[in-house]
Amino acid sequence: MKFKRVLKYLFFVVITVSLAFLYSFSSKRNNALEIEEPIIEFNEGETNFLTYSMVNKLLIQNTESIQNQAKxxxxxxxLENNVSKNPYVEKADVFLTIDGRLKxxxxxxxxxxxILGAEEVYYIDKQGIKMPLSTNYSSRVLLxxxxxxxxxxxxxxxxxxxxEGDDFLHKEIVGILKSAENEYxxxxxxxxxxxxxGNLSEMDIKFKKLKAFYNKTFEDKTIQNYKTINVKYHNQVVCTK
Structure with missing residues (x-):
């Protein structure tokens, strides 16, 4: 009985050492493998400012491409920080897949x-962050x-x-001009x-009046008779022809 216990113990030790050796060998071999061409994915339904080639060029380390470097x-x-610094990138995740590919x-x-500024022209996103214009893609947004x-x-x-958040207004309003008097x-x-x-006070009320005016003038087809539609006065819409 004692001999069997010793035999089981030795068997367990041999198996443990063997597994540790195989894991170490496999890990070293995996780390020595070189990075193949990276996998790059963009979230669906988004703009096309960036291309595969542009992101691939951002995946650099020590001023060198990561392709063919050891893992x-x-x-x-x-790498993730390099991609995230691009002004068109809101968020980037860089990781190794289960099969060892860089993604x-x-x-x-x-x-x-x-924004058509006096000194520069650029986009802004929903957080007000500036984005440069692109030769690769032009987005149809408010001017x-x-x-x-x-x-x-x-x-x-x-x-x-x-x-932007209203389906009708998003389609209908194409430009905003701010005056020196801080009116729009x-x-x-x-x-x-x-x-x-007018100014930015009571925005919801003004848009409600504007939509009501649109509903009426679209229905009777008189909208084209007007040169200006003024919604900045309380409880009224003042128009000129």
Whole structure:
């Protein structure tokens, strides 16, 4: 009986040592393998500012491409940080798959407006973060003029998001002009008329009046008779022909 116990113990030790050796050998061999061409994925339904080639060029370490480098020297944090620094990237995840492939999943920023500033033209996303124009892709968003600094962007952003979040307003309003008096005027898709919105107070009430006016004038087909539609006065819509 004692001999059998010793035999079982020795068998257990041999198995444990063998497994440890195989794991160590496999791990070293895996780390020595070189990175193949990375897998790059973009979230569905997003803009196309970035291409596979552009992201691939961001996957660099020590100024060199990670392709054909050993897995043991790859720093995933550095690679993920490199991709995330791109102004079109909202979020990036870089990791090794179960089968050892390097994969990058990229969420691109979604522009909500194009700012036509006095000194530069750029997009902003829903957080007000600037995005440069791209030669690769042009996004059809609100055109905003008269806004020239970060404070003014923060001020107008709630108005932009209000328009962006409403199906009708999103389709109908194509431009916003801010005046020196801090009042706003809209350009419309359906006609040459202008919409005087006034300042940013009581936005919900003003948009409610504007929609009611649209419903009536679209129904009787008189919308094209007007040059300006003014909703900035309390309880009324003032128009000029």
């Amino acid at each position: 043991s020297v790859i720093d995933l944090y550095v 990058s999943v990229v969420k691109q920023r979604q522009p909500v407006a194009r 905003v003029s008269g806004v020239n600094n970060d404070d003014e962007i923060s001020e107008i952003l709630p108005l932009i998001l209000k328009i 005027q809209f350009s419309a898709r359906s006609g040459e008329y202008k919409i005087d919105f």
